[in-house]
Amino acid sequence: MRFYLTTAIDYVNSRPHLGTAYEKITADVIARYKRLSGVETRFLMGNDEHSQNVFRKARELGLDPNTYCDQMETAFRDVWAKLSISFDDFIRTTSPRHRAAVQQMAQACYDAGDVYEGHYEGWYCVSCEAFKQEKDLVDGKCQIHLTTPEWIREKNYFFRLSKYQQPLLDHYAAHPEFIQPEIRRNEILRLVESGLEDISISRAGQSWGIPLPFDPSSVVYVWFDALINYAAAAGYGTDAALLAKWWPADLHVIGKDITRFHCVVWPAMLMSAGLPLPRHVFGHGWVHFKGQKMSKSLGTVVDPLEAADRLGPDPLRLYLVKEIPYGGDGDFSWERFEERYNVDLANNLGNLVSRVTAMVEKYRGLALPVPVVPSGRLRAISIETLATYRDAMDRYALHEAMAAVFALVDATNEFIASSAPWALAKDPARADALSGVLYDAAEALRIAAILLLPVMPTCAAEILRRAGDLRPAPDVRLTDAEWQNATARTLVKGPALWPRLEIQSAPDAAVETAVTDPTVPGPPPAPNAPNVPNAPNVPNAPNVPNVPNASKAPLAPGAPLAPEPISIDQFMSIELRVAKVLTAERVPKSKKLMQLRIDAGTEERTIVAGIAEEYEPDTLVGRLIVIVFNLKPAKLMGIESNGMVLAASGADGKPVLVEPGPGSAPGMRVR
């Protein structure tokens, strides 16, 4: 089995920002997952150099464009190395192999009768590197770059894109999986169904670019040039054996702004040149900064190196993969990054690592006991987690896969709390039971570490080592994440992986804080020193973070938190549903909590809600309510609550249940 995946190649007129880095990180997660699954993988990235903006930037700096591009290659590679991006090949569009491929494909399209000479007159946005129609401009400006395009009139060669309208539609119908996710597929279908115009594929009178083989006075248009990189790197035009091995590509990972080029123009070019089409194109969403587009002029560009330095490359990767539903838009803010670091890493996973190793050390001298008692609940959860994870990763639902792993981490923390090993340890007659608990917790941790390898390559490898698996991470396979019934191994102790940050507002931390074990200390708070040396034995261990001043600034009492705007995709990632209350009872020993059994349309669930002071149980039964359906389970007074009931904050903050209107029924989505 083989898998060839690529990312978009980046324009080099500026350094990578967090948005472009997001794409590389998510593609890297897929590449690492494929390798973990034992699939022979080729992961390509590269730089797109023949853009006019690149040429201009080099000029501005007084550099020859090739020298400038060489310098930028180093700058890009440095960022990718820092973020642990494991590409196998890196292509530049000024390289000889790329030039050979572009000339071969241009000639092939020409020979197929798909290229003809004409004149182009119209608006051209250099930042988009695309011609713009009058209707696309607002106040004469490109809506993406807010700049005035240039009026161009020149001899151009055109590619008969219109000829491929039906073949493309046929291809989309025969291969519904070609364009992902669904939302992008629908956009492209609508676009192609509405008709395709031929496109210009050359620029006259320019020197920066690859000359057309059949008319060297023109250079190839930068997009026609750039798309060919995927085939060039697989040997097209230079290495037939390599091409036979790796083409067609399995997956192009690209941003949603350039799906048109990848799902319409590129497949039409390949059809014309007689090459098979890639199997999937995945158009991911945009990463915004505090709800705003990343833009230099708005000062909303986040430097990925700064973000990686702040809390470590692996926590950054986890944040981007776990917090942004893959395919939708997402947001980055320093505050949210720190919050998630505290909740997921310091409190949950980091605490689990410390507590498992500390317990096995304390009770069994770090030698993990082989259990006599058969493993129970945690084993079942681990097996289910692996299945969910695989299914999600295979659908590129990377965020769902991460949610599954963290549900396992939560379950393991809860398992430790409910099994109370510290109590078992007091009774020598229960030594076997204690061994069972220690084994199960360590085994679940080992499994979670394997599943985290694609996202947190350095830290997960370290967790695996602490869980007693000393193999080099590249030798580990996904099948190793199957529950092993009894392997004797020695755990390894180490310093806290992610010291907790002291921040003012971490609203969800309280709810999700890991269980408390009186015998094992929780994670230590982060020291105040701005820089603490890397933890010993952890290659590239995350630096102890610097909390930005903004988040340290105390809030005035009662000051409202300024709400950050969210995108529609972010809103849609919260699944609100109508549900019906089946039973309601007060939670013993709690004034506020009510335990509800609800019908959510597709299933029944238990939800614990803080409404017991305002509502009588009897008045709730049969009532329709609105719930957050996809909230992570949380334990309240020992009861697992699966979801949250929506209530308005009435007088004195007292909850008033939100009631869906007439015609509503359990299971209906609220939006």
Ligand code: MSP
């Ligand atoms: N050079 C072209 C791609 C040619 S591929 C044959 C290009 N380059 S780019 O540098 O502008 O963008 C590179 C990739 O980063 C694109 O897939 C783009 O969608 C993605 N992103 C740019 N800004 C982004 C965000 N803010 N968020 C997520 N991805 C973003 O387009």
